[in-house]
Amino acid sequence: MTEQKDTLLTRPSWIEIDLGAIQENAQSIMAHAGAKRLIAVVKADGYGHGATPVANALYEIGVRDFAVATIGEGIKLRQELAYQDYRIVLLGVQDIAHVDVMVKYRLSPAIESIDWLSVALQAIPEGATLDVELAVDTGMGRMGAHSKEAVYSVYRYIKNNDKLELGGVFTHFATADDSNIGYYKQQAQRFNDWVTAAGIPRQYWHLANSGSALWHTQEIDTRTIRVGSVLYGYNPGAPLLTLPIPLKHVFALKSRIGAVHQLITGESVSYGATYTAQKPQWVATLPIGYADGYLRRMAGMRVLINGKVTYVIGRITMDQIVIALDQAYPIGTEVTLIGRDGDNEITVEEFADYANTIPHEILTSFGPRLPRIYKK
Numbered sequence: 001m002t003e004q005k006d007t008l009l010t011r012p013s014w015i016e017i018d019l020g021a022i023q024e025n026a027q028s029i030m031a032h033a034g035a036k037r038l039i040a041v042v043k044a045d046g047y048g049h050g051a052t053p054v055a056n057a058l059y060e061i062g063v064r065d066f067a068v069a070t071i072g073e074g075i076k077l078r079q080e081l082a083y084q085d086y087r088i089v090l091l092g093v094q095d096i097a098h099v100d101v102m103v104k105y106r107l108s109p110a111i112e113s114i115d116w117l118s119v120a121l122q123a124i125p126e127g128a129t130l131d132v133e134l135a136v137d138t139g140m141g142r143m144g145a146h147s148k149e150a151v152y153s154v155y156r157y158i159k160n161n162d163k164l165e166l167g168g169v170f171t172h173f174a175t176a177d178d179s180n181i182g183y184y185k186q187q188a189q190r191f192n193d194w195v196t197a198a199g200i201p202r203q204y205w206h207l208a209n210s211g212s213a214l215w216h217t218q219e220i221d222t223r224t225i226r227v228g229s230v231l232y233g234y235n236p237g238a239p240l241l242t243l244p245i246p247l248k249h250v251f252a253l254k255s256r257i258g259a260v261h262q263l264i265t266g267e268s269v270s271y272g273a274t275y276t277a278q279k280p281q282w283v284a285t286l287p288i289g290y291a292d293g294y295l296r297r298m299a300g301m302r303v304l305i306n307g308k309v310t311y312v313i314g315r316i317t318m319d320q321i322v323i324a325l326d327q328a329y330p331i332g333t334e335v336t337l338i339g340r341d342g343d344n345e346i347t348v349e350e351f352a353d354y355a356n357t358i359p360h361e362i363l364t365s366f367g368p369r370l371p372r373i374y375k376k
């Protein structure tokens, strides 16, 4: 925390994360989906929020399963979390060369084939076990056993091997957060058929990503849910679908005015001189730019100052942006780039929409130069 504060003081642009809101969102989505267990997806550094503080906050409310994408993310979490009695699932395809590391740090890889497992066995020391998650590809096309027979034979192989432990069986939906119900139902049906035929008990099943836990609780088993987006408080189906439950906003992006100037009529701002003052115009410079994840295509975006709306003018540069002012403001005045200020709010969804992308991409693009400040 001290280190964060020092960094903040030297360059006043930062991210605020509300960990209490993450805890509340976890509880809300479990209640809504009727879930007994939650696997918290904290890949990509907790969708940009900081995997370790997020996982610690969720541990406090009883979460004991976390999911990341890479071995590196898994090791970091294992080393940094204050507790030890929890699982770490690796969601992506993993290089067979690093099975020893997975055993050492007790990481549970998603696996899809007997080929992979048979090579893995040679790297598991006597007396040790590798906890694995059986991935089933029902239509996402990224990874997983891809037929009834494949699911059956991989499951048998795990059961018949002392060095292998089954942690879970899962699939991932391609269309949980859009209106393509037909494709969703086909995936759900395949999982149900294949996994039931293999005889894998229900306690191992986890299918629901955020979209499923929000909008498909009737179509699939939701006793265990495996979610990311909803924890971080945004709508993965925006703008097409509306949320069935309220989620608390978690993320805010803020900066402070570093310099204030008055342009005279005809003067311009930033590279390319794309913005020109039509009358005497107060402007302020903020110490944040596209190298921080305030993307170049955010030129013209809304920002909030003293609860009022104003705009980014001219081009976004690597480290600085310029905003229009209605009057001179003191150096150090706080500006909200994402979040609430008085009656106005800029949501992550609005920000992403302006950038022509989805909130996931925006949140994972904010760089390490921006300190994360945590509150509860």
Ligand SMILES: *Cc1c(COP(=O)(O)O)cnc(C)c1O
Pocket (backbone or CB within 6 Å): 041, 043, 091, 172, 209, 210, 211, 226, 227, 228, 229, 230, 236
């Ligand atoms: C990223 C990911 C999730 C979480 O998805 P959300 O839509 O953010 O809830 C769940 N499962 C898998 C396999 C993933 O890759």
